[in-house]
Amino acid sequence: xxxxxxHDHLKAIGAPGLLGADEPRPADKKxxxxxxxxxxxxxxxxxxxxxxxLVCRDDPKLSFEILADITASDxxxxxxxxxxxxxxxxxxxxxxxxxxxxxxxxxxxxxSATKVYRAAQWNExxxxxxxxxxxxxxxxxxxxxxxxxxxxxxxxKDYEFPKEYHGISCE
Amino acid sequence: MQSTEPTQSSGNAILTLLEPLAPxxxxxxxxxxxxxxxxxxxxxxxxxxxxxxSVWLERKVSAxxxxxYGPMYPGGWHGWAVVLxxxxxxxxxxxxxxxxxxxxxxxxxxALVLASIFGAMAAFPFAxxxxxxxxxxxxxxxxxxxSTTTIGVVMAGWAxxxxxxxxxxxxxxAQVVAYEIxxxxxxxxxxxxxxxxxxxxxxxxxxxxxxxxxxxxxxxxVCIPAFIIFWIAALAETKxxxxxxxxxxxxxxxxxxxxxSGIRWSFFxxxxxxxxxxxxxxxxxxxxxGFESPATWILRxxxxxxxxxxxxxxxxxxxxxxxxxxxxxxxxxxTLPRVxxxxxxxxxxxxxxxxxxxLVLLAGVxxxxxxxxEN
Amino acid sequence: xxxxxxxxxxxxxxxxxxRILPSGEREFMLDVATSDIELNMGPQHPATHGxxxxxxxxxxxxxxxxxxxxGFLHRCAEKIGENVEWLQYLPYxxxxxxxxxxNNNLGYSLAVEKLMTGLEIPQRxxxxxxxxxxxxxxxxxxxxxxxYGLDIGAxxxxxxxxxxxxxxxxxxxxxxxxxxTYSYIRIGGVFNDSPPGWLQEVERFCDVFEAKWQEYYDxxxxxxxxxxxxxxxxxxxxxxxxxxxxxxxxxxxxxxDFDLRRDMPYMDYxxxxxxxxxxxxxxxxxxxxxGDCWDRIYVRMxxxxxxxxxxxxxxxxxxxxxxxxxxxxxxxxxxxxxxxGIENPRGELGHYLHSDGGKIAIRCRVRGPSFVxxxxxxxxxxxxxxxxxxxxxxxxxxxxxxxxx
Numbered sequence: 039x040x041x042x043x044x045h046d047h048l049k050a051i052g053a054p055g056l057l058g059a060d061e062p063r064p065a066d067k068k069x070x071x072x073x074x075x076x077x078x079x080x081x082x083x084x085x086x087x088x089x090x091x092l093v094c095r096d097d098p099k100l101s102f103e104i105l106a107d108i109t110a111s112d113x114x115x116x117x118x119x120x121x122x123x124x125x126x127x128x129x130x131x132x133x134x135x136x137x138x139x140x141x142x143x144x145x146x147x148x149x150s151a152t153k154v155y156r157a158a159q160w161n162e163x164x165x166x167x168x169x170x171x172x173x174x175x176x177x178x179x180x181x182x183x184x185x186x187x188x189x190x191x192x193x194x195k196d197y198e199f200p201k202e203y204h205g206i207s208c209e
Numbered sequence: 210m211q212s213t214e215p216t217q218s219s220g221n222a223i224l225t226l227l228e229p230l231a232p233x234x235x236x237x238x239x240x241x242x243x244x245x246x247x248x249x250x251x252x253x254x255x256x257x258x259x260x261x262x263s264v265w266l267e268r269k270v271s272a273x274x275x276x277x278y279g280p281m282y283p284g285g286w287h288g289w290a291v292v293l294x295x296x297x298x299x300x301x302x303x304x305x306x307x308x309x310x311x312x313x314x315x316x317x318x319x320a321l322v323l324a325s326i327f328g329a330m331a332a333f334p335f336a337x338x339x340x341x342x343x344x345x346x347x348x349x350x351x352x353x354x355x356s357t358t359t360i361g362v363v364m365a366g367w368a369x370x371x372x373x374x375x376x377x378x379x380x381x382x383a384q385v386v387a388y389e390i391x392x393x394x395x396x397x398x399x400x401x402x403x404x405x406x407x408x409x410x411x412x413x414x415x416x417x418x419x420x421x422x423x424x425x426x427x428x429x430x431v432c433i434p435a436f437i438i439f440w441i442a443a444l445a446e447t448k449x450x451x452x453x454x455x456x457x458x459x460x461x462x463x464x465x466x467x468x469x470s471g472i473r474w475s476f477f478x479x480x481x482x483x484x485x486x487x488x489x490x491x492x493x494x495x496x497x498x499g500f501e502s503p504a505t506w507i508l509r510x511x512x513x514x515x516x517x518x519x520x521x522x523x524x525x526x527x528x529x530x531x532x533x534x535x536x537x538x539x540x541x542x543x544t545l546p547r548v549x550x551x552x553x554x555x556x557x558x559x560x561x562x563x564x565x566x567x568l569v570l571l572a573g574v575x576x577x578x579x580x581x582x583e584n
Numbered sequence: 585x586x587x588x589x590x591x592x593x594x595x596x597x598x599x600x601x602x603r604i605l606p607s608g609e610r611e612f613m614l615d616v617a618t619s620d621i622e623l624n625m626g627p628q629h630p631a632t633h634g635x636x637x638x639x640x641x642x643x644x645x646x647x648x649x650x651x652x653x654x655g656f657l658h659r660c661a662e663k664i665g666e667n668v669e670w671l672q673y674l675p676y677x678x679x680x681x682x683x684x685x686x687n688n689n690l691g692y693s694l695a696v697e698k699l700m701t702g703l704e705i706p707q708r709x710x711x712x713x714x715x716x717x718x719x720x721x722x723x724x725x726x727x728x729x730x731x732y733g734l735d736i737g738a739x740x741x742x743x744x745x746x747x748x749x750x751x752x753x754x755x756x757x758x759x760x761x762x763x764x765t766y767s768y769i770r771i772g773g774v775f776n777d778s779p780p781g782w783l784q785e786v787e788r789f790c791d792v793f794e795a796k797w798q799e800y801y802d803x804x805x806x807x808x809x810x811x812x813x814x815x816x817x818x819x820x821x822x823x824x825x826x827x828x829x830x831x832x833x834x835x836x837x838x839x840x841d842f843d844l845r846r847d848m849p850y851m852d853y854x855x856x857x858x859x860x861x862x863x864x865x866x867x868x869x870x871x872x873x874x875g876d877c878w879d880r881i882y883v884r885m886x887x888x889x890x891x892x893x894x895x896x897x898x899x900x901x902x903x904x905x906x907x908x909x910x911x912x913x914x915x916x917x918x919x920x921x922x923x924x925g926i927e928n929p930r931g932e933l934g935h936y937l938h939s940d941g942g943k944i945a946i947r948c949r950v951r952g953p954s955f956v957x958x959x960x961x962x963x964x965x966x967x968x969x970x971x972x973x974x975x976x977x978x979x980x981x982x983x984x985x986x987x988x989x
Contacts, residue, residue: 271739274740275739275740275743275744276743276744276747277743372621372623372624373623376645376970379644450737451737451809453737454971542739543739543740544738544740544803545737545738545807545809546733546736546737546738546804546807546809546810546813547736547737547738547809547813547971548809548812548813549812549813549969549971549972550645550969550971551645551969552812552813
């Protein structure tokens with residue numbers, strides 16, 4: 039199914055937390071709109087992400103058995119939201135779906151998707167340590183790539199590199 | 210450098226050589242002691258040479274199996290001096306004992322391991338007239354002494370204060386215990402065929418038949434499967450692949466030898482090559498004719514039963530046979546993957562031991578039938 | 585009394601249970617408490633395929649728990665992606681899965697090209713990209729084969745594998761000057777046209793390699809000891825494979841018929857598959873169970889032959905022409921975001937790129953297949969023997985550069 043069909047199907051079955059879609063559009067000089075290329079995204083509500091993913095996984099027409107990627111993005115230092123980005127893949131129907139959720143930087147908490155996909159476990163750990171996002175219900179919220187005592191969240195746009203780490207200079 | 214015939218005394222050939230040479234004022238026990246000292250020196254030198262040659266051989270054999278050359282530069286011709294270079298480097302290394310290691314056991318382990326192989330070499334028969342000790346229970350002594358290498362290995366694993374070494378040591382202990390039984394039982398087949406425990410007499414019992422057709426494997430065809438079982442058990446005893454778990458390089462870094470470096474490590478390796486040589490000698494003597502070959506058959510046919518030429522031919526024959534066995538072990542090492550420890554134990558206890566026992570039964574039946582037919 | 589109740593580990597403890605002997609004496613039962621060993625298969629170990637730390641808890645030889653520790657090779661690829669220009673980022677892509685660098689370049693280039701709508705990739709460039717990507721797949725699987733043999737204890741196939749790989753690396757050196765990190769497949773096409781005679785040499789390589797492949801297959805994969813070490817070990821059932829988002833040979837070894845090249849084709853792969861140039865090998869539990877270690881190495885071996893088919897098809901239909909589109913030196917990628925996943929030798933390599941129309945990416949996310957595939961280790965390793973754990977880690981075929989990025 040292509041993106042429009044998936045979107046319509048999700049609306050039809052009343053998937054929880056579906057907020058809308060963000061589709062690519064050509065540039066519009068008159069409206070000073072640079073346009074957007076690339077992939078279409080479904081906007082979802084981060085708080086209801088687990089229910090939404092359950093629907094995606096279990097619905098026979100969608101059957102997104104594979105969580106290809108779950109990551110986050112910090113679009114700008116002055117933007118007040120993180121983006122939580124998921125990418126689902128269906129082996130049976132051979133289609134992909136990209137999801138985007140907006141997470142307020144003031145309180146970056148959302149439920150963990152490990153209940154739905156075990157694949158989320160390590161990816162969420164990486165998001166958590168890189169952005170400071172808390173995944174509620176995560177079975178093992180330790181740092182994965184960074185040392186256990188690392189201070190700060192490196193992939194945030196306003197991150198400042200430390201001057202030294204355990205006596206080793208980082209200049 | 211030998212006596213004219215096997216003497217009744219159980220002293221060695223060197224003693225019989227030295228006795229007439231000793232001046233009268235030297236007491237008898239001193240001559241004996243000197244003879245022992247000289248023998249020990251020769252054995253040590255022999256083992257050192259065997260180990261050195263085996264190192265070079267292993268590197269060349271492995272290289273050619275892996276489609277490369279191996280050592281080519283040290284010493285000029287195919288890198289024969291690489292062993293001397295290695296030895297020199299190892300001697301010059303820092304003598305490290307890891308922190309927390311049991312120092313006494315750590316130092317003692319390689320010595321024990323090498324000493325047991327030294328001891329087993331005493332039964333090695335070069336020629337009917339040249340031997341280090343004439344033992345009527347040669348093979349029994351060899352089997353008994355080579356078992357003590359396990360103690361050394363376990364000591365090394367424990368004393369290294371490293372969990373990886375401990376793994377290697379535990380595996381070694383389990384493996385050796387499992388394969389001692391098929392080793393001994395499969396040897397009973399040629400023992401029955403040849404009728405003697407002594408390596409010298411076993412070799413002599415295979416004389417005749419153009420130097421080939423009186424070998425034990427032809428005298429009693431049950432010897433052939435017995436040899437296969439013996440060979441597998443020998444591979445397991447000497448910790449060679451496919452049974453090199455105690456030392457499993459890719460799993461345990463270097464197993465029980467992980468914490469050893471320098472000359473202590475080289476002791477373990479000398480022991481490994483000497484043990485390989487020893488097992489090959491035992492196989493050669495009990496299955497493949499010992500020092501009998503077409504050359505000795507020709508010499509015997511011409512009436513030469515002793516003397517320097519005969520002794521040299523015998524010695525060369527048995528050394529060549531032993532090195533062919535060593536080559537075979539190396540060939541197997543570089544071809545086959547490693548067997549997992551529980552599969553090793555399963556094979557030893559569940560398959561090889563019952564099979565060996567069955568072969569002993571069959572060998573006994575054959576012997577009775579053959580003897581009955583002869584009479 | 586249990587270990588937890590005694591509060592002690594590994595000590596011989598006088599228990600509280602007792603019984604009265606016929607003589608009237610009270611005999612106490614000894615409470616011999618044994619505890620599990622904690623082994624550190626540390627960052628330096630011959631079998632961890634790089635710097636990765638595995639904390640293994642074992643009861644003798646039986647593994648009861650494992651905890652992987654990563655991050656030793658973390659080089660902040662994603663942060664760098666937000667700080668350098670689009671074209672400058674390409675050498676960094678080489679270095680995550682350094683054994684399959686062509687495929688990494690390809691993944692990144694395809695992702696950027698998807699954002700640059702209207703960009704035409706010349707036909708010759710597409711064919712050269714395919715040839716290089718597939719040759720690199722063969723090289724990467726050769727390493728998987730060789731090092732797996734090394735882990736299992738067969739020292740020789742490693743040398744044979746590297747001998748074939750030397751030829752591939754020499755081919756790559758002729759075309760782009762590098763042996764390991766190529767930066768050859770660039771945005772808009774490829775960097776350099778093939779030198780004269782290169783395509784003929786690739787053809788010769790294909791012919792020679794096919795014969796050699798059969799030798800290696802018979803020598804190691806069908807070896808009885810190898811089969812006993814890898815069959816029925818580390819079984820990943822299909823449901824678990826999907827749940828853990830395994831991709832690539834790990835997914836196909838569990839019997840799931842899915843390959844991005846065929847099912848969600850990019851570049852020319854759809855056309856190549858229609859022409860019948862390659863098939864998708866699947867694990868079928870031939871020597872043991874579906875999804876065991878033997879199936880995984882079997883799928884990798886078979887994929888090498890299928891890649892030869894793809895290379896041959898490309899050699900047959902390549903035509904002269906330009907090799908790179910018109911890309912400015914300072915590239916500004918139009919506003920947008922996309923995710924492109926390609927079939928890396930290790931699985932699905934995904935690049936998520938977010939551009940705001942400028943010279944530098946806003947977000948450059950790399951979904952490394954080794955990172956995702958490795959997560960399954962915590963579930964399949966407990967309950968196996970230590971020798972099996974080595975076999976399992978080797979069969980996942982990870983590259984730490986990609987695990988850590």
